[in-house]
Amino acid sequence: xxxxxxxxxxxxxxxxxxxxxxxxxxxxxxxxxxxxxxxxxxxxxxxxxxxxxxxxxxxxxxxxxxxxxxxxxxxxxxxxxxxxxxxxxxxxxxxxxxxxxxxxxxxxxxxxxxxxxxxxxxxxxxxxxxxxxxxxxxxxxxxxxxxxxxxxxxxxxxxxxxxxxxxxxxxxxxxxxxxxxxxxxx
Amino acid sequence: xxxxxxxxxxxxxxxxxxxxxxxxxxxxxxxxxxxxxxxxxxxxxxxxxxxxxxxxxxxxxxxxxxxxxxxxxxxxxxxxxxxxxxxxxxxxxxxxxxxxxxxxxxxxxxxxxxxxxxxxxxxxxxxxxxxxxxxxxxxxxxxxxxxxxxxxxxxxxxxxxxxxxxxxxxxxxxxxxxxxxxxxxxxxxxxxxxxxxxxxxxxxxxxxxxxxxxxxxxxxxxxxxxxxxxxxxxxxxxxxxxxxxxxxxxxxxxxxxxxxxxxxxxxxxxxxxxxxxxxxxxxxxxxxxxxxxxxxxxxxxxxxxxxxxxxxxxxxxxxxxxxxxxxxxxxxxxxxxxxxxxxxxxxxxxxxxxxxxxxxxxxxxxxxxxxxxxxxxxxxxxxxxxxxxxxxxxxxxxxxxxxxxxxxxxxxxxxxxxxxxxxxxxxxxxxxxxxxxxxxxxxxxxxxxxxxxxxxxxxxxxxxxxxxxxxxxxxxxxxxxxxxxxxxxxxxxxxxxxxxxxxxxxxxxxxxxxxxxxxxxxxxxxxxxxxxxxxxxxxxxxxxxxxxxxxxxxxxxxxxxxxxxxxxxxxxxxxxxxxxxxxx
Ligand SMILES: Cc1cc2nc3c(=O)[nH]c(=O)nc-3n(C[C@H](O)[C@H](O)[C@H](O)COP(=O)(O)OP(=O)(O)OC[C@H]3O[C@@H](n4cnc5c(N)ncnc54)[C@H](O)[C@@H]3O)c2cc1C
Ligand SMILES: Cc1ncc(C[n+]2csc(CCOP(=O)(O)OP(=O)(O)O)c2C)c(N)n1
Numbered sequence: 001x002x003x004x005x006x007x008x009x010x011x012x013x014x015x016x017x018x019x020x021x022x023x024x025x026x027x028x029x030x031x032x033x034x035x036x037x038x039x040x041x042x043x044x045x046x047x048x049x050x051x052x053x054x055x056x057x058x059x060x061x062x063x064x065x066x067x068x069x070x071x072x073x074x075x076x077x078x079x080x081x082x083x084x085x086x087x088x089x090x091x092x093x094x095x096x097x098x099x100x101x102x103x104x105x106x107x108x109x110x111x112x113x114x115x116x117x118x119x120x121x122x123x124x125x126x127x128x129x130x131x132x133x134x135x136x137x138x139x140x141x142x143x144x145x146x147x148x149x150x151x152x153x154x155x156x157x158x159x160x161x162x163x164x165x166x167x168x169x170x171x172x173x174x175x176x177x178x179x180x181x182x183x184x185x186x
Numbered sequence: 187x188x189x190x191x192x193x194x195x196x197x198x199x200x201x202x203x204x205x206x207x208x209x210x211x212x213x214x215x216x217x218x219x220x221x222x223x224x225x226x227x228x229x230x231x232x233x234x235x236x237x238x239x240x241x242x243x244x245x246x247x248x249x250x251x252x253x254x255x256x257x258x259x260x261x262x263x264x265x266x267x268x269x270x271x272x273x274x275x276x277x278x279x280x281x282x283x284x285x286x287x288x289x290x291x292x293x294x295x296x297x298x299x300x301x302x303x304x305x306x307x308x309x310x311x312x313x314x315x316x317x318x319x320x321x322x323x324x325x326x327x328x329x330x331x332x333x334x335x336x337x338x339x340x341x342x343x344x345x346x347x348x349x350x351x352x353x354x355x356x357x358x359x360x361x362x363x364x365x366x367x368x369x370x371x372x373x374x375x376x377x378x379x380x381x382x383x384x385x386x387x388x389x390x391x392x393x394x395x396x397x398x399x400x401x402x403x404x405x406x407x408x409x410x411x412x413x414x415x416x417x418x419x420x421x422x423x424x425x426x427x428x429x430x431x432x433x434x435x436x437x438x439x440x441x442x443x444x445x446x447x448x449x450x451x452x453x454x455x456x457x458x459x460x461x462x463x464x465x466x467x468x469x470x471x472x473x474x475x476x477x478x479x480x481x482x483x484x485x486x487x488x489x490x491x492x493x494x495x496x497x498x499x500x501x502x503x504x505x506x507x508x509x510x511x512x513x514x515x516x517x518x519x520x521x522x523x524x525x526x527x528x529x530x531x532x533x534x535x536x537x538x539x540x541x542x543x544x545x546x547x548x549x550x551x552x553x554x555x556x557x558x559x560x561x562x563x564x565x566x567x568x569x570x571x572x573x574x575x576x577x578x579x580x581x582x583x584x585x586x587x588x589x590x591x592x593x594x595x596x597x598x599x600x601x602x603x604x605x606x607x608x609x610x611x612x613x614x615x616x617x618x619x620x621x622x623x624x625x626x627x628x629x630x631x632x633x634x635x636x637x638x639x640x641x642x643x644x645x646x647x648x649x650x651x652x653x654x655x656x657x658x659x660x661x662x663x664x665x666x667x668x669x670x671x672x673x674x675x676x677x678x679x680x681x682x683x684x685x686x687x688x689x690x691x692x693x694x695x696x697x698x699x700x701x702x703x704x705x706x707x708x709x710x711x712x713x714x715x716x717x718x719x720x721x722x723x724x725x726x727x728x729x730x731x732x733x734x735x736x737x738x739x740x741x742x743x744x745x746x747x748x749x750x751x752x753x754x755x756x757x758x759x760x761x762x763x764x765x766x767x768x769x770x
Contacts, residue, residue: 019502019505022501036368039318040306040307040310040318043307043310044310047310047311051311082497085497086494086497086498089492089493089494089496090494092493092494093339093340093492093493093494094315095314095315095335095369096315098368
């Protein structure tokens with residue numbers, strides 16, 4: 001987490017831009033939310049999104065600071081600029097939330113997602129799947145004579161592209177972690 | 187300093203250390219250890235209500251009338267679920283209350299144990315924050331944090347769920363000073379934004395202050411500073427339902443309440459102003475009407491402690507996040523230091539325009555010599571109680587609530603308790619008891635409709651038991667009046683299920699409870715009957731039989747703009763179009 005310590009309600013930081021533009025264009029934003037690692041905290045965040053009708057494209061959560069009892073939730077959401085600002089303000093008022101960062105506006109960020117995919121096939125299809133996996137730098141983590149499990153890491157678009165290619169080649173099952181993201185630089 | 191004690195004792199100790207003198211509650215299996223501790227001390231008074239919803243509304247009334255947090259104590263399962271309406275009400279109206287619930291022992295959670303409910307799960311969306319206490323050592327810290335969270339920033343309800351084994355077990359108690367919380371909302375406003383607002387105030391030709399419940403939440407100092415600012419600038423001021431009393435109704439810049447049932451002059455001032463200064467109000471849909479036609483020509487400033495209130499519904503030009511009292515103090519400082527400037531000539535002209543609107547006399551109604559008009563009943567109530575040194579008014583929800591807001595004058599903050607955001611019928615009776623318990627010598631009146639009143643009438647037992655001399659002033663139109671009004675305007679006068687049949691005889695009902703009952707259906711007898719109510723030293727149910735079909739005006743129909751207000755009975759059929767009729 002960047003060292004920015006923004007106080008709840010602060011309007012001096014871009015995560016709480018109180019003068020948003022009011023356009024109708026739907027934007028995609030990646031939010032990093034630092035929360036108290038306590039029971040029910042994920043339910044509070046998810047309940048906020050469902051209760052107020054906001055979108056969740058992806059959500060990941062894990063403890064990132066054991067001694068400080070903090071978890072980091074990365075949420076990819078969509079909405080008009082006014083809705084995005086509302087989402088951040090609503091997240092900020094949850095008592096267990098320490099910090100809200102909008103990685104989409106705070107600077108360049110790195111987004112990564114991990115996926116594992118089972119591809120079943122024989123003959124040419126199997127060879128082609130292996131060849132494409134190599135191009136995408138996907139690893140084989142399990143193999144039988146008729147199947148592979150590939151592990152791929154990358155931006156969500158790269159994972160999407162790889163899955164699209166694997167579909168005609170026998171993709172039968174997939175699990176994705178959702179996006180983890182960090183701001184670049186220090 | 188930490189001391190060893192049982193969880194149950196900690197609860198009582200923490201309440202004492204937080205300065206709590208009253209708890210509204212109802213016992214049950216899962217809170218018996220706490221009730222045992224309540225029994226063995228005399229510092230905290232426990233008021234036994236008749237239903238847990240009553241406990242929470244009473245705590246709300248206590249909180250709103252004192253500025254201190256209210257406390258309710260209820261059992262697990264049904265006790266907790268009965269508290270849900272009150273919690274939601276307090277969340278919508280930003281009322282600081284602490285609700286303590288018992289829970290089945292930790293080792294039985296999740297087993298569908300007797301009277302188990304997922305209380306923190308059920309109440310997560312209707313509290314500002316809630317806690318399930320899993321070990322006794324954590325209990326006192328959580329209790330103190332609960333008070334901190336309920337009362338800091340935008341106030342609201344919190345809930346602490348305490349399993350029975352945690353109440354029995356022994357642990358370390360720590361005092362309020364040891365409390366640690368990262369929750370520290372910003373109270374000072376940004377000086378740059380404040381200066382921008384002051385600059386706009388200096389130039390404004392048609393300014394208006396639009397104030398709300400946030401001024402009351404901020405405390406008495408906020409009302410004082412507001413009065414100073416309004417009187418020094420001479421700008422007109424209106425308020426929402428929730429902010430009544432922050433600026434006195436007798437003040438010379440007072441426009442009256444705004445909104446759906448607000449005054450003509452207040453709504454037109456909002457529509458035509460060039461600078462709107464929102465102080466602790468949240469652009470509720472009862473205020474804005476049709477958003478795209480809301481005050482089209484104005485620059486809008488918004489002072490609010492909750493960033494999520496800003497730009498939620500209406501685009502704000504000058505956003506100021508902070509506590510009302512802190513921000514008003516800075517506004518006054520900056521405005522004075524820049525030479526106390528206003529565009530006085532233009533503002534005088536603006537007052538001239540407002541006075542023209544006033545001449546419409548939007549609260550006029552046709553009185554009757556044979557039936558009591560509800561407006562008349564409230565005018566007489568106002569006349570006969572206005573000078574009482576400590577008058578507190580509660581209401582239920584419906585037409586009577588709006589008439590009370592229109593016809594009663596509020597001179598001070600914290601004297602008006604009403605359910606605004608949730609609109610909870612059944613709020614008024616228990617709230618009035620909460621107010622009276624906090625102010626034993628005050629005159630506490632609940633202006634009610636008969637339908638709302640029946641929703642929590644069991645609390646008359648509480649009033650009688652604790653000799654709380656609350657006056658239940660029921661405007662009895664034998665109708666769910668507000669519903670009936672909407673059916674008249676919106677549903678072709680098909681009055682589906684909107685009348686009160688098989689009503690009790692309220693006088694006999696009062697007597698059955700051990701209270702006094704008064705009946706009045708004649709305008710000529712009304713003053714004497716009200717005097718009789720005021721003179722009686724004890725709880726009263728006043729059955730004031732009023733005109734059955736009176737509508738509440740002015741009214742901005744749903745989906746309409748401020749300048750499309752209905753003023754009276756004229757032709758009201760079909761005024762709400764298809765688009766407006768989906769709105770509530
Ligand atoms: C039948 C019915 C009809 C109604 N008709 C009307 C009507 O005609 N007119 C009307 O006005 N209302 C009406 N209401 C009430 C309406 O529904 C809303 O409850 C009310 O308008 C909201 O008031 P408010 O904007 O002052 O906000 P509140 O709900 O009081 O919210 C207060 C705001 O202030 C902020 N705040 C809190 N504390 C502070 C602080 N210390 N410093 C700064 N900011 C703070 C909060 O964040 C919040 O944004 C009606 C209700 C009912 C049931
Ligand atoms: C608990 C609850 N249920 C339903 C409603 C919907 N409602 C709003 S006003 C009203 C009628 C109130 O009738 P009454 O108390 O007699 O007051 P009046 O409008 O006649 O003055 C109803 C049913 C509500 N606000 N609260």
